Amino acid sequence: MDLDLIEAAQRGDQVAFVDLVRSRGDRLFAIAHRILRDVGWAEDALQDALVIAWRDLPSLRDPARFDPWMHRLLTNVCIAQAGRERRRVANLRVLPLDGATAPDDLLSVADRDQLDRAFRRLVPEERAILVLRYYLGYEPTEIAEILGRPAGTVRSRIHHANRAMRAAIDADARSVVVGGTAR
Amino acid sequence: MTARSDLDPTLKAWFDDGPSTMPDRVIDVVAARIGRQRQRRPWRLHGRPFMNTQIKLIAAAAAAVVLAIAGWNLLPKTGSFGGPPTSTPTAAPTAKPLPDGTLRAGDYILRALPGDPMTFVVTAPEGWQGLGGFFLGGPRASGAPDGVGISVNHDPEVVSNPCDASAHTPGPGASPPSIDDLVAAISSRADLQVSGVTETVLAGYAGKRLDIQFPVTLACSNQYVFAEPKGLYANGPANRWRVWLVDVGGQTAVVVLLDYAATPAADRAAAEAAIASIRISP
Numbered sequence: 175m176d177l178d179l180i181e182a183a184q185r186g187d188q189v190a191f192v193d194l195v196r197s198r199g200d201r202l203f204a205i206a207h208r209i210l211r212d213v214g215w216a217e218d219a220l221q222d223a224l225v226i227a228w229r230d231l232p233s234l235r236d237p238a239r240f241d242p243w244m245h246r247l248l249t250n251v252c253i254a255q256a257g258r259e260r261r262r263v264a265n266l267r268v269l270p271l272d273g274a275t276a277p278d279d280l281l282s283v284a285d286r287d288q289l290d291r292a293f294r295r296l297v298p299e300e301r302a303i304l305v306l307r308y309y310l311g312y313e314p315t316e317i318a319e320i321l322g323r324p325a326g327t328v329r330s331r332i333h334h335a336n337r338a339m340r341a342a343i344d345a346d347a348r349s350v351v352v353g354g355t356a357r
Numbered sequence: 358m359t360a361r362s363d364l365d366p367t368l369k370a371w372f373d374d375g376p377s378t379m380p381d382r383v384i385d386v387v388a389a390r391i392g393r394q395r396q397r398r399p400w401r402l403h404g405r406p407f408m409n410t411q412i413k414l415i416a417a418a419a420a421a422v423v424l425a426i427a428g429w430n431l432l433p434k435t436g437s438f439g440g441p442p443t444s445t446p447t448a449a450p451t452a453k454p455l456p457d458g459t460l461r462a463g464d465y466i467l468r469a470l471p472g473d474p475m476t477f478v479v480t481a482p483e484g485w486q487g488l489g490g491f492f493l494g495g496p497r498a499s500g501a502p503d504g505v506g507i508s509v510n511h512d513p514e515v516v517s518n519p520c521d522a523s524a525h526t527p528g529p530g531a532s533p534p535s536i537d538d539l540v541a542a543i544s545s546r547a548d549l550q551v552s553g554v555t556e557t558v559l560a561g562y563a564g565k566r567l568d569i570q571f572p573v574t575l576a577c578s579n580q581y582v583f584a585e586p587k588g589l590y591a592n593g594p595a596n597r598w599r600v601w602l603v604d605v606g607g608q609t610a611v612v613v614l615l616d617y618a619a620t621p622a623a624d625r626a627a628a629e630a631a632i633a634s635i636r637i638s639p
Contacts, residue, residue: 186396192388199379208372213380218558220379221386225633226561228391254561289371308365309372336364 180237183228191228198241202248208305209252211294219255223248245310246320249302256298292339300335307332393630395480452478455487467491469510469587475610477509480634482627491587493631495616495624501593503619505628510611513583515542520577522585536564536602536609543569543600548576557601559612560637564603571596589613601632606639 176197182190202223206216227247234243293301299321306312306320314332318325452464462483466476469491479493486494492508499506514534516522534542544551550570557566571580571591581590582598592615599614612635614628 188388188391191391192384195384195387199383200377203379203383204375204377207376213376214556215563217380217383218556218563220383221390222558222561224383224387225390225394228387229394229397232396251561255558255563285367286371286374289367304368305372308368339368340364 177237180231180234180240184231184234184237186232188228191231194240195224198244202244205245205248205305205310206252208309209249209298209301210256211290215255216252219251220248223251226251242316242320245306246322249306249320253298253302256301288343289339292343296335296338300331300338303328303331304335304339390633393626393633395634455481455490455493457487457489460485460487460493465493467493467509473511474639475511475605475608476638477610477612478636478638479507479509479631481631485627485631495620495628497624499592499615501595502617503621503624504592505614505616505620505624506592507628507631508589508611508613508615510583510587510589510613511605512609513539513587513589513611515539515546516581516584516588517542517546519546519548519580519582522579522581522588522590534609536604539602539609540565540567543567543582546582548572548580549582557603559601559603559610559632560635562603562605562610562637564601564609566599566601569598569600571598583611593617603637605637608639610637 176194179190179194179197183194199220203216203220206219206223207213210216210219223244227244230247234240293304296304302321303317306317307314312320314328315325317323317332318328321328323331452466455465455467460481460483463481464478465481465487466478467490468476471490481487481493482496484496486498488494491510492499492506495505498504512534540554543549544554544567548571551567552570553566553568555566557564559566569582571594573595575591575594579590581588583589595617597616597618601610601612603610603612612632614625614632616625616628
């Protein structure tokens with residue numbers, strides 16, 4: 175934990191803040207990309223979240239809590255952006271699958287394609303919850319704190335998002351089998 | 358994959374597999390943006406960790422009296438409690454409605470039209486000018502050859518005849534144009550050079566940004582882009598506009614930075630910083 179950097183940035187040290195961004199940028203960008211599934215949108219969201227972080231950093235009472243605080247900022251920016259992009263690309267055209275593809279260690283290309291399609295159908299907050307849970311490894315209580323939701327709500331959302339992913343994957347598979355193409 | 362009963366390891370593997378390197382340009386952009394973005398200082402009393410209960414009660418009572426007086430003063434001085442509703446303030450509590458005239462540095466609430474629900478809170482630099490509640494002019498005003506200004510708007514109509522602010526696309530009463538429609542309508546104007554159309558995010562809202570170059574000789578004294586009643590026109594020959602069109606809950610918020618080739622870089626930078634400070638409430 176770079177407490178010195180965080181405290182210096184809180185006092186207005188821009189160089190310290192840029193150093194903080196360098197040390198955490200890859201991780202933050204990965205989070206934004208996982209939620210938004212688009213490099214350009216992830217870049218935009220990360221830039222906005224970092225500028226907001228800079229602006230509001232003096233109000234962070236406990237510098238040791240910088241990472242969850244930053245994750246909350248970024249997640250909220252991503253949720254907002256995903257909501258807007260979701261409306262804009264609501265009728266996303268989905269390409270047909272080619273059937274069996276070469277498998278890798280765990281996920282084949284077709285698996286990833288299915289997961290991607292299913293994930294994009296989730297509402298933005300559910301996407302964020304899955305990323306916080308399965309990518310960052312946060313416990314439901316920690317996710318609840320990050321998102322400002324009751325822990326029970328978060329558990330319910332995780333369950334619902336899992337079910338929605340499963341249903342979307344199954345529906346996707348059926349559409350491929352029956353129609354030869356996905357929607 | 359669909360035969361697996363447990364999705365968790367699949368999701369974890371899928372999330373682990375993806376781009377994980379931040380592009381270098383993010384650092385450059387963020388470094389530039391924070392150079393123009395002031396930090397917000399919290400309202401905390403440092404060095405006073407202890408307050409006894411009596412002091413807390415006195416402070417709370419004093420605060421209640423102050424709030425009551427402030428609230429009373431904010432009530433309409435004419436008319437009754439049953440009068441027409443006023444718009445709900447959504448801006449930052451310290452922001453003030455933009456007055457006409459020279460400004461002290463601070464946060465101001467801009468609206469495209471008086472009473473509009475959509476607000477734009479802008480941190481204005483010292484010595485800038487307020488105009489009409491929707492326009493910030495720079496220290497040299499916004500006219501040619503070296504002025505600068507910022508205008509806000511929402512759901513505008515693009516004028517099809519630059520000299521007639523009532524002739525616009527789409528026609529009166531039609532659905533508000535989308536951001537893409539607005540970009541297309543502006544780009545189709547033969548009197549404007551439009552460039553740099555790009556995806557953007559302003560105040561956390563996504564949309565498009567573009568640059569407009571007006572001609573050296575204006576077609577008329579008021580060469581419009583956006584139609585009245587929320588009209589906006591070139592503030593001088595060879596005016597340059599940078600236009601942000603962003604989607605705010607289904608409405609299109611518009612922010613325009615107006616300047617000229619001879620505008621001092623410091624004034625332009627101050628305008629960009631002011632725009633970076635904008636907070637929009639639908």
